Amino acid sequence: MEKSPQPTGSNSNRSYDATGSIETNVRDGFTLVAVGDLIVSRALTKGGHAGFGEIVNILQAADATFGNIETNIFDIRSFGGNPQAEYGGAYHVSLPEVGPDLKSMGFNLVSYANNHSFDWGIEGMRETCRALDKNGIVYAGVGENLAQAGAARFLETTRGRVALLSLASSFTPMSRACDPAGEAPGRPGVNGLRLARKILVRPDMLESLKYIYNALPGPRRDGEDQNKVVLGGATYCVGENAGYSFEPDSSDVADILRSIRRGKQFSDFCIVTNHGHQPGNWSQEPADYELSFAHSAIDAGADAYVAHGPHQLRGIEIYKGRPIFYGLGNFIMDDLRTPVGADMFAARGKDVGCDTEADVTADEMARGYETNPGFSSDTAFYESVITVSRFEHNELAELRLIPIELRQFERFANRGIPRLVSDVQANAILVRLQRLSEQFGTQIAIENGIGVIRLRPVCSDERLRTRI
Incomplete structure (x- = not known):
């Protein structure tokens, strides 16, 4: 296969792949x-x-x-x-x-x-x-x-x-x-990435929802899907476990x-x-x-x-x-x-004429966002991490989690x-991240209070073999 012209610089051995995209092309470090x-x-x-x-x-x-x-x-x-x-x-x-x-x-x-x-x-x-x-x-x-x-x-x-x-x-x-x-102008x-949400329920739950749906007034259409119910603007479907599913x-x-x-x-x-x-x-x-x-x-x-x-x-x-x-x-x-806008006063049960903006913000932080009770507590x-990804030979060589x-x-x-x-708190944060990453096969070592993910550098011959 004939290759397109290669970029110049210290990594000029990087080539265009079959789709026209360019591989990673950064300098070492x-x-x-x-x-x-x-x-x-x-x-x-x-x-x-x-x-x-x-x-x-x-x-x-x-x-x-x-x-x-x-x-x-x-x-x-x-x-x-x-x-x-x-x-x-x-x-x-x-x-x-x-x-x-x-x-x-x-x-x-x-x-x-x-x-x-x-x-x-x-x-x-x-x-x-x-x-x-x-x-x-x-x-x-x-x-x-x-x-x-x-x-x-x-x-x-x-x-x-x-x-x-x-x-x-x-x-x-x-x-x-x-x-x-x-x-029409733009x-x-x-x-935005729009998502269609489905609520997954057990079969017996879906039957109960059908009972409610059929009891409510409104038009019905022939051939409605019996494996789902649209109720109150939400779509319910059968799933192995109750939960949520999203379709982009x-x-x-x-x-x-x-x-x-x-x-x-x-x-x-x-x-x-x-x-x-x-x-x-x-x-x-x-x-x-x-x-x-x-x-x-x-x-x-x-x-x-x-x-x-x-x-x-x-x-x-x-x-x-x-x-x-x-x-x-x-x-x-x-x-x-x-x-803050007046809408937040109403949402927090505050009087715009009497309560201050600071009261509204403090009340929100103390009580947590309505969509997420316990946010502030x-x-x-x-707790979080700073992620530092280092690349060598255009490959991820090490990922440090601080x-x-x-x-x-x-x-x-x-x-x-x-x-x-450091110490106990750092270890607790990293152990939690280890647990959350296990499902993806990611191994995180903990070294002196820092999480480390190391990847074996891939030599040029191995990279060539993977493209053939």
Whole structure:
């Protein structure tokens, strides 16, 4: 088979494969740091928070440092938008100084596709994009139409060009981007992956649901599927165990995989990220669809797949020598947001005329999000890891997992800011991650309070044999 022209540089032996995608093409020693959600409302590097400087040193040392920015950045005094009636569970907003502060921490890549991207409407999205652009932070996952939101964005590093493609499987329905159609313009929004949810029940449970369905008034159609019941907008089907199953929209998947292939063709290293809460923030297991979807992303050219959103750790898989993080938990949860929309006062049973914004935020943090009772009291939401992936000879050579905690029991002014942990707490975090990763065949060693996944380097002859 005739080969296409090869890229130049220290790794010029890398070739195009049969599909036209380019293999990993970074210089030896390339490192990717990936963390979870950045719920940050203020500048932290100037706060003198004990232990935070050690965290910053790790972030700054990598070639590419990624996190999910789950907030909006603007100055409310000059902001021209409004809090939206449809929002992601809370109105996340950050001071303008957060932009340069994230850059100072070492972040050069962020996802902005999540359920909070449109808490403050199109204006909030655009202000945040301007803040990220102004500070040289590459972001992906939102845009003025679906083509822009789904496109890969690029970071230039001394060890290779990095593509970032971000999507959200958890997003407010009205925030999904779309492309122009005829005379109708496109719609700004999020690069969304739509999921159809089925509730799995035992056969006897389904019969009970049929009884309720048949007792309710309304039209019936001939030939209705007897193996499912649609009741109250939810679809119930028979399963081995009660639970949830998700089917991704095939057209969304096709568009996303096409964008991954395109992004990889124009980069040396491609990162794909997904913000999703499924099956719920209570679950330490990924949704059933995500395993095959993550594999498809790697097959299409992704060099790393990073999931975030459930606010707690999920397992790690190494697939075809590339890391898949099914959930990296919280990295910063400095949720001192103000202002908040009037809708949150009503949701918390507060009087807008009497109670303060601080009361609403504090009440939410104390009681937990309505969709996730115990959010603020469960230690799992305040413990996570910093992942450091190092590549040699264009293969993942080592993955280090550095345990952190977010000061769960400190006052609100100091809570949610990460610091390193050691000894008993570090071991507990890593043992939990070992357990969550076992199902994927991933072996995590614990060495001096750090998790380590080592992969045997693959020689060029072995790589050649695998392509034949």
